[in-house]
Amino acid sequence: MKLLLLFCTLTLCGASACAAKEKVSQLDEKKLKQSSPLGAITERITPQIDKNVVVGGILEKVLENLHYLHKKVNDDLSEKAFKLYLERVDYGKQFFTEDDVEKLEEQEKKFDDQLKVGDLSIVKITQKIMTKRVPMIEKHVEKLLKKDFDYTKNETYETDAEKRDFVDDEDELKERWRKLVKLEVLMKYFELKDEQDGIGQEDKEDKKKKTAKKSKKKEKKKTYKELMKEAREKIAKRYHRVFKRLQEERQSDRLDKFYNAITRVYDPHTVYLMPEDKEDFDIDMSGKLEGIGALLREEGSFIKVERIIPGSASWRGKELQAEDTILAVGQEDEDPVDIVDMSIRDAVKLIRGPKGTTVILKVRRPDGTTKVISIVRDQVVLEEAYVKSTIIEHKDLKQKIGYIHVPKFYRDFQDPNGRNSSEDVKREIIKLKKQGVDGIVLNLRNNGGGALVDATLMGGLFIDEGPIVQVKNRGAAKVHEDTDGKTYWDKPLVVLINRFSASASEIVAGALKDYDRAVVVGTSEQTHGKGTVQAIVNLTDYINPIYARLIGPIGAMKITTDMFYRINGMSTQFRGIKPHIVLPDEYGYLDTGERSLDFAIPYREIKSTDFEKWKKTKYNISKLKVNSEKRVKKDKRFQKIVKSVNWSKERKNDSKRTITLKAMDAYRKEAREVSEKYKLDDINENVLVKSTQKLKTDVDKDNFKEFKEELQKDPVIEETLFIFNDILKS
Structure with missing residues (x-):
């Protein structure tokens, strides 16, 4: 299921083509070259204003001159880009045959040339193949779905695309689709059956759904044949839409695959953004x-x-x-x-x-x-994207702990008076201090980063003054410091991280660890490991304004320009931040983080900068770690996580599915039983959660109730309270 909350606008240009050609032909070439901060980007543009030439020329110059690695767009890069492109256009190996791939491979070393001249031959060849292949597959699927499948025949389908090879011919391709469609109908059948039997519906709270559920109980249950027919119809409708989209794919979507195959060779975080994607990014940063x-x-x-x-x-x-x-x-x-x-x-x-x-x-x-x-x-x-705080206590412990959740390092760069994460954290610290808390938890779990300036400012809230992070490109490292001489919180501090904490989160956690300012608690051996800095470059700014008016917005680029380093000289790239105390990780079976990404920039180190360790609060890390490990071994919830992860690891490599009724029933039943056995849905009444302010509206009350239950269900929160108890007793 796809969830979306996007902000998109369409930009339309209404200029006469003939008038445009006449104006462009009269432009002074020298002025065109001078208008570009990166040099003669526009020199290859013809009077016809080929937008691909404009975009390609700018991308080439921006990548070569502004990217941290300063790689050249050449044949070596082309070969790597080709592999990424092939994955983007047919990752599932469901449309191309070996012959198709061989045709595309003729373009393998031409990505650089095609980018420069705007003649994107590989895009045209891909479109030609897909124009022929998609209708063929669509007819095949339609035919398959008009009759019953035999689910007594023992056959398998490989669900992991990386383990599949491209097939030799169209007959083999049709056979692959036959198995895929057969499997999907079988899975849909079981979904419908579960829905009819009320399995998995227990937690739904919507009143209308409950009413519908009650009325369903009075209805006569559908037979196997009826459910299977309904499953085929639903899969048919879904594939009708899938194929319709593929046949209506826009040229901008095809170009996106080509351009970003090139940008991703530089590193996973360098991305060409179409105009609408740039607006999505702005919203994500501002909230x-x-x-x-x-x-x-x-x-x-x-x-x-x-x-x-x-x-x-x-x-x-x-x-x-x-x-x-x-x-x-x-x-x-x-x-x-x-x-x-x-x-x-x-x-x-x-x-x-x-x-x-x-x-x-x-x-x-x-x-x-x-x-x-x-x-x-x-x-x-988007309130869920903003900082919020509460007070957490344990009914058996005499302590009051402030809890600050930072979902991302947001900043509204378009509005100087807009909200930003560092000021919001400062506000919550002041609020919690007035409540007389004994310690503060800074939760950076699942925080993928954001504005570098807020990482620096936020880290500075917990020290008097000093460096927070070093940022380096070609020259000497630039040290970003806290210089206000103020400490907004000088008592015990715990920072929560996990495998999804990245970038700015790693800067803050790393700095507070280097200063010995906080106890870092994590549910993984390390954080994501993203130690690079990106900037947003508006590509339209790099062409002559007259061209810009004629061709309209050409988008932007999120480009890696620098690497950041901890104040001790270590990079967070690849290695991330290792917590003092490691708790069981419910996602321990997943391959995540920078190490799992293609073309990630490798780990590096530079010289440590001068800084003084924090002396006001001392933490006996060894003792805290030993005490935590003892509790975790006895905690049923953490042990559930350990067993669940072990089970998931065992099944991870089992990507082949047997397409029989009996096998699928057994597979789903086992997964459901394990999920039920190890789920963590119980509310822990030992954890007390109190609002820091009066809840005036129904919205406030509903939001706080959801927030409270989330904390009470999280075993990490109770363990953090125990860790604080150990800190405060020492």
Whole structure:
């Protein structure tokens, strides 16, 4: 299932082509070259204004001159880019044959040339193959789904694409699709059967779903044959949409695959952003957008409302509800547009819009009734992306601990008065100090990073002054320091990290560890290991303004420009931050982190910078570690995690599925039993969670209730309270 909360706009250019050619032909070539900060990027542009030439030329110069590695776009890079491109266009090895791959391999060393001249032959060849192959596969799938499959015949399908090879011919390709479709119908059958039997529905709280569930109990249960027919119909509808999308793929999507095959050879975090993707990035950093305030999901041919964001325009209107299906979208004084079978990205473009404008939605309720709803768009603040705090206590311990959750290092670069994560953490520290807490937990788990400036400022909140991080490109390292001479919290501090803590999170955790300022507690042996710095380069700024007006926005590039190093000289690249105390990791069976990514920049070290260790609080790390290990061994929840991970590791390499009714039933039953056996859903009443402020509205109360239960279900929180008890007693 695909969840999406995007902010996209379409930029249209309405200039006369003839007038454009005439104006461009009269442009002074010298001025064109001088207009580009990176040199003569525009010198290869013809009077016809070939946008591919513009984009390719700029990408080449930006990559070669601004990227940290300063690699040349050449044949060696082309060979590597080709492999990435092949993965992007047919990762599942479901459309290309060996002959197709051989044709594409003729372009293997030409990526650099094609980028420079704008003649993207490999994109054209790929499109030609797909134009022929997709309709063929679609007809084959349609034919397969018109009759029953034999689920007594013992045959298998390899679900791991990396273990599959490209097939020799179209007959073998059809056979691969036969097994795939057969497997998917079987899986859908069991999903429908589980739904009919009420399996997996126990935790759903939506009243409408409960009512529907009760009414289903009165209905006559469908037979095996009826469920299997329904499964085939649902898979048929899904594939109809899949093939429709593939056949309607835009040129911009094809170009994206080509351009980013090249950028990813530099490193995994260097990405070409189409104009709409750049806007998505801006929202992710600021936590704000303008729209109706609904999280949407794609379900077959339809787009449904997954959740209404508290405080948003939709929430205030009280009409749009979770599980509503959006059938059509209209603007003021315009005819509505049917969005059935439309991609979620395109639908979101219709639904979103400037603050103060009205959007009209035609929706179908879960009970089958339809309704037309008018919503005045407003600014939506993604509260879950912002810092929040609370007070946590243990009923058997006499201590009061402040808890600060930092989901990302956000900063609204477009608004000087906008929110930023470092100021929000400072505000929460002050609030917690007034509550008389004995210690503070800074939770950086699952925090993928964000603004470097906020990492520096946030680290500085916990020391008087001094370096936080070193940033280096070609020359000497630049030291980013805390210089205000103020410590906003000087008492015991615990930092929580996990395998998904990355970038700015690693800067803060690493600095606080190097200073001996905090006890770092993690649920993995190390964090993600991202020690690189990215900048957003607006590519339109690198071409002559006249060209920019003629061809419109050309997007941006998120490009790695520097590496950051801890104040002790070690990089977090690859190695990440190793916690003082390691707790069981529920994701311990996964291959994650920078080490698992292609073309990641290797680990490096530089000279340590001068800094003084923290002396106001001393931690006996060895004793804290021993005490924690003893508790973890006795804790049933942590032991559940250990056993669950061991089970998952054993099954990880078992990627072949036997496509029989009996085998799939046994496979699903085992997975369900293990999931039930090891799930951690119980609320721990020993952990007390108290709000730091009065909850005035229903939104505040609902949000806090959800936050509280999340903490009470998390075994790491109780163990952190025990660790604090050990710290405070020493």
